[in-house]
Amino acid sequence: MKITIVSVGNIKEKYLVDAINEYTKRLGKYTKVEFLKVSDEAINDHPSDKEIEMIKNKEGDKILKVLPSNSYKIALDLKGEMLSSEALASKMLDIFSYHNANISFIIGGSLGISRAVLDLCDYKLCFSKMTFPHQLMQVILLEQIYRAFKINNNETYHK
Template sequence: MQIKLIVVGNVKETFYQNKIEEFQKQINKKISIQLICLKDESIPKQTSETVIRKIKETEGEKILSQIQNTDYVAALCIDGKKMDNSKIKKSIATAEQRGKSSIAFVIGGSLGLSDAVVKRADEKISFSNMTFPHQLMRVMLMEVLADTICGK
């Protein structure tokens, strides 16, 4: 089993970068984890619903290009089912039971995920009813995965 983290946008804050790298090293000692960072689209100051939808679709196409048919996909969405560490562990086990070669956790850009990505997902998960910056969510997910996989 391999874990993929497919994320949109870069983490600019050094503290977040360091934590992500630290968790990635911990996880890689137990299971292969691949971090796939995709370029986010620039968002104009004046945006209409049409522009927002187009940006999400463009970012969604980039995400979908990184997902294989054999991947179990868990999309992080605010309206997903609430997860804790034990449920994340169950998601990984479910992916293995379904014969999937990897589980891909997907975090969209600042506008969220496209409908196509959400439709492709095998499950939608959420950590909270609150909205977090996608850079912070990346750190939070990595910490949960490190705790779940490595028992830190």
């Protein structure tokens, strides 16, 4: 089993890179984690709705080119379903066990994920109705994936 994180843009902040590296190291006990990054598009300060859709579509095309076809695809989307940590752990166990699939999580750019990518996904997951920087979302996602493996292996982890 393998986890792939597909994300838009680069993470420049050292503290976020350090946190990503730490959770990736911890996850190495349970699974292989692969990171696929695509470049983000330039955005002016006040983009029109048409410009927003065009940017999301360009980023979406890049995501579609690298997205593993042989995986269960989960988009992080504000309109997705909210799960507890335990429910996410159960869902991941179900995907690995019954779908016999690797999991790809997709983190869009600052404007979100294109309709084409969302339509291709098997599941849409919402972490919160709050807005988080997409760079920070990668850390939050990795922590929850790590927590899910701890839960599924009946191992203690802080609550």
